[in-house]
Each structure stands twice: as C-alpha cells, then as structure tokens.
Amino acid sequence: MLEGPGPREPSESERREVLRTHMPRGRITSLPVRRTDRLVLLDQVARAFEPGVRYTEEEVNAVLRRFTADLVxxxxxxxxxxxxxxxxxRYWRCGGTVDL
Structure with a gap:
C-alpha cells in the first residue's frame, strides 16, 4: 500500500509562531501536542548541538538545562x-536543520 505525502514543512512564520508560543524568551514552557509543532521546537533545541560531536549525558544535560528543567x-x-x-x-546529533 502506498502512503500519502508526509507532513508539509512549516513556513518561517509558522516556525516563529510555534517558538513564540512554546519557547518565549528561549525557555520551553510546554511541549507542543501537535507533532509538526513539536518537531519545530525540537529542531530548535537540536541546533544547540554540533553535528559530529559526541557528548556525555552530563554534557547533553548541561545544554538542555538552557531550555527546560525537564531534562528526561x-x-x-x-x-x-x-x-x-x-x-x-555518548549522545550525538543525527538530524535537524543545519545553518550554513
């Protein structure tokens, strides 16, 4: 059985709105219920990690503390x-947007 097209990529204005709603002042106030919105937020957090770098759990937690107290x-x-x-x-970044 063929699947339909995947979810469309959110526009830049939609991305900004998701981040403004769920991450005011750079801290996560709530994890979005809608998966497309949650992916926008997680992509933003993932940008804090360098691709190709291996991190210990302690290092990952130190980065995540900038965004939330709910590290787990x-x-x-x-x-x-x-x-x-x-x-x-070790943890490593394997997805998300990369700024060039």
Whole structure:
C-alpha cells in the first residue's frame, strides 16, 4: 500500500509562531501536542548541538538545562524523533536543520 505525502514543512512564520508560543524568551514552557509543532521546537533545541560531536549525558544535560528543567522528557523526545542518537556512553546529533 502506498502512503500519502508526509507532513508539509512549516513556513518561517509558522516556525516563529510555534517558538513564540512554546519557547518565549528561549525557555520551553510546554511541549507542543501537535507533532509538526513539536518537531519545530525540537529542531530548535537540536541546533544547540554540533553535528559530529559526541557528548556525555552530563554534557547533553548541561545544554538542555538552557531550555527546560525537564531534562528526561526533552532528551527522550530528541532521541525518539530522530534528532539525536546514543549508545551506552555518548549522545550525538543525527538530524535537524543545519545553518550554513
């Protein structure tokens, strides 16, 4: 069975609105329920990690503290949605937007 097209990419104004609603002043006030909005927010957080760099859990937590106190939910969301991967000792960014 063929699947239909995936969700469309949000416009820049939609991205700004999601971030303004859920991340005022750079801190997450709520994780969006709508997946497309949640992906916008997680993409913004993922930009805080350098592609190709391996991070310890402590280093990941230090970065995530800039965004929220709920480190476990945010770290899990980043891995579940494919923005980060991990093995027994390290995390690394594997998805998201890269600024050139």
């Amino acid at each position: 939910v945010l770290r899990r969301s980043l891995t579940d949605e494919g923005f980060m991967e991990h093995d027994r000792t």
